[in-house]
Amino acid sequence: MTVYILEDEINILKHLMALVDEIPYLQVVGYAGDIAKAQTEIPALQPELILADIQLKDGNSFTLFSRIDVSSSQIIFITAYDQYALQALNLGAFAYLLKPIETAALNEATDRCFKKSEQQKFNQHQLEIAATHYKGGSKPRRIALRSAEYTQIIDIEDILYCKSDRGYTTFYLKNGSSILVSKVLKEYEALLPEETFVRCHQSYLVNGNYVTRYYKDGYLEITNGEKVPVSDRKKEVVLGFIDRI
Template identity: 30%
Template sequence: MDKINAILIDDEQSARNVLANLLERTNSNIKVLSSCSNLKEGVEQIKKLKPHVVFLDVQMPNYAGYEIVDFLDKIDFEIIFVTAYDQYAIKAFELNAIDYLVKPIDRKKLAMAINKLENQLIQKNIQVDYQNLLDQIRNSNPKKIVIPELGNRRIINLSDIIAIEADGAYSKLYLKDCNTVTTSKNLKYFEGVLPNDESFFRSHRAWIINLDYIEFLNKSALSITLANSSVTAKISRARISEFEQVFI
């Protein structure tokens, strides 16, 4: 996944240095954007930098780490509490923290906390993608589609899709940038989510084509050449008449 941006908040400089060093040695995917010595400074950096995660010391002068909720309208980042006292764990989970780490930090427990963090961020991205998909479906003129792609999610502009070919239980999307995306969704799925605006046409049991990319119809070969690509789609003899009515 992409870099996970982090902010460290701890009143002890040495503790921040140790944690930063452990993060670098444990997981190179974590990028420390800022290292702060108190909660108010940390809150300012959170608002400015919008991190994915904050490693937050619980016990600090003036303000305890869990008082962060009093300084922000919403917590739209993950929290991993760092504490010298195990009893703060309950407070951590009251704030829905990903995890808490007891000083001195154990590298294995840090790795486990980061693994939880990564899984949480992946799930959050999936939820965002599905919300985008729902918004597009509700929209009378959707412009994008969310594609499950070998464990990931990709948002694709509908206008970039040249054709979709059935590939067993999977489908291949041919895009105008010459890339090919493989997804576990079948053609029936795409028929259900693609807009009903005559841009896309089911030319064959194994093909859906974008009419905006039609270059040439070969009736004798039962094929359609698509522009901006090397793709030649199939068309069934029974669909030629309907195709000509729609396209011509």
């Protein structure tokens, strides 16, 4: 993960660079002690993470970030003054750390930042896969599911249904196996083809190819005999989906 450091106190700059050097997934690609230099280098380097002091000798970084595009970067503000916290958060800062920098605090903030960045990259890759398959009228055929131990590539047609529970999603497959991933169901709802999958409940997304029966009391039966609930709010959606089968 590429890092740019904006800090005008040389001792603190050296301390930050030493701390960053100890974190294996971070790489410093540039640094500056003044707004003028950073204004040129940050747009050119496009760092994934910016560690920024707020008050510098030739201005403040809030003004800098209002002038340049930092939408592709995550920002951790580092300052000796806590009165800037609200302004930093309103700007969309990922974290706000006070000087003197504590190693544990910086490690925790950069770790969260790295995990968020990796998740965004994974999501983008999934979307690119889906977009590639959709070109020319074709449909996505496979999806990558990242569990705690591994990433498994499965055929979409092998998914019976997905179940959400407290921020996790379990994929139930036609071979009887299941895969637990630490992502919410809504993200997969956007990736899976809507002409095949229907959100029948807040916690369930079902592959319509395996639906065998709809019960008026609010259940879908699938080919393995399991029953999946249909919420009152989703009843009309499910009935419309069934009519199109």
